[in-house]
Amino acid sequence: xxxxxxxxxIQTAIxxxxxxxxMKGTPEQxxxxxxxxxxxALNALGVxxxxxxxxxxxxxxxxxxxxxxxxxxxxxxxxxxxxGGCDIVTEMYESGELAQRVGVEQPQHEPxxxxxEAPQSAPLxxxxxxx
Amino acid sequence: MPTATELKERIESALPGSEAxxxxxxxxxxxxxxxxxxxxxxxxxxxxxHRLVYDVFGTEIGGPIHAxxxxxxxxxxQR
Numbered sequence: 001x002x003x004x005x006x007x008x009x010i011q012t013a014i015x016x017x018x019x020x021x022x023m024k025g026t027p028e029q030x031x032x033x034x035x036x037x038x039x040x041a042l043n044a045l046g047v048x049x050x051x052x053x054x055x056x057x058x059x060x061x062x063x064x065x066x067x068x069x070x071x072x073x074x075x076x077x078x079x080x081x082x083x084g085g086c087d088i089v090t091e092m093y094e095s096g097e098l099a100q101r102v103g104v105e106q107p108q109h110e111p112x113x114x115x116x117e118a119p120q121s122a123p124l125x126x127x128x129x130x131x
Numbered sequence: 132m133p134t135a136t137e138l139k140e141r142i143e144s145a146l147p148g149s150e151a152x153x154x155x156x157x158x159x160x161x162x163x164x165x166x167x168x169x170x171x172x173x174x175x176x177x178x179x180x181h182r183l184v185y186d187v188f189g190t191e192i193g194g195p196i197h198a199x200x201x202x203x204x205x206x207x208x209q210r
Contacts, residue, residue, distance in 0.1 A: 072199070
């Protein structure tokens with residue numbers, strides 16, 4: 001797969017999935033604490049999202065960061081726009097802004113920080129055709 | 132290997148008038164947490180605020196600096 005094909009694949013994933021998370025590992029098995037916290041925030045909101053593991057090919061991360069102008073993983077996109085990484089997503093979860101941004105109700109039992117447990121909806125996986 | 136003090140000095144010199152508190156989260160010189168107060172952040176989105184800080188380190192983020200967790204605020208406590 002060429003770098004251009006990887007870039008196209010990433011851009012398509014961002015365009016076609018309203019809530020798109022690029023992470024290390026998967027929502028079920030995150031491979032990094034930052035990715036875990038970010039997917040846990042989405043799980044806690046019960047929003048459906050697509051997730052792509054960037055680890056299988058180092059070029060995924062290179063191309064993604066070139067597109068987003070953002071150096072770290074995870075990266076959350078909503079409606080085609082970069083929302084942020086773990087720090088921003090966690091802050092926005094706690095303030096209720098994330099719920100607003102993705103268009104769901106903020107859970108009532110707050111302000112417990114999200115954990116990786118108890119996802120409320122099965123995350124929608126993007127088939128990883130890059131590996 | 133970067134130190135918390137080095138990161139603090141680089142952030143504060145790149146963003147004059149800012150105050151940065153940097154913590155080495157693991158003691159290993161690669162996972163850091165920085166809380167930064169600067170009036171340069173006024174009127175910027177969180178993304179833009181964090182980019183200002185990431186830009187100080189360029190490709191070192193993801194390289195020698197494996198992770199840099201950020202909290203950015205203005206002196207008035209605004210985002």
